[in-house]
Amino acid sequence: MATSKSPSKRRSTKKAPSRTSRSRSSSKAGSTVPRITGANAGKATDILQARLYSLLDLQLTLKHIHWNVTGPTFISVHEMLDPQVLSVREMSDAVAERIATLGSAPWGTPGAIVEGRSWDDYDLGRDSTEAHLNKLDAVYRGVIEDHREALEQLEELDPVSEDLLTGQLADLELFAWFIRSHLGN
Secondary structure (H helix, E strand, O other): OOOOOOOOOOEOOOOOOOHHHHOOOOOOOOOOOOOOOHHHHHHHHHHHHHHHHHHHHHHHHHHHHHHHEEOOOHHHHHHHHHHHHHHHHHHHHHHHHHHHHOOOOOOOOHHHHHHHOOEOOOOOOOEEHHHHHHHHHHHHHHHHHHHHHHHHHHHHHOHHHHHHHHHHHHHHHHHHHHHHHHHOO
16 A cells, blocks of 8 residues: 555545446346345445455555564564554455455456556655654555545445444554554654
8 A cells, every 4th residue: 555645645646447447347246135236236346346456455565564674673563564464464355255245256466456546656665664654654544544435435335345344444443553653653
């Protein structure tokens, strides 16, 4: 998960493509979930697909940071990040399975992630723990803000998907607090 110039907003001017630009159709969406119309299932899967891109990118970014942190607090940060990677991987799996449950195909290929994301790439390589954690704090803020927006959109469409993201949000906010606490913020 990368940040743009403003730490609170990581959106770039790049517009995410529509699902149809890659022949991703929601036409079967909702066929396996009672009481959710195909149109609502399609809208929900579009929202969830954006969250899937974000979570897949986040887990890769966390692992990248894990490999590239340096300095006196290296080991504590290095060891703090692996459980976050595993948790975010489970989150992405749950979102992908919800998309499938709603009758659509989840997309998690590297090309789909790059094409579908609306943020800039993470731009730090080997650097201090402080530099990486400051950048990671901005990344988490962006992911959390986008999860909260998705919750609002899912409220009327699919309460199960809304509940899924609510649970994930609790963990994401906890991980962000770990990062800020390590920085002394």
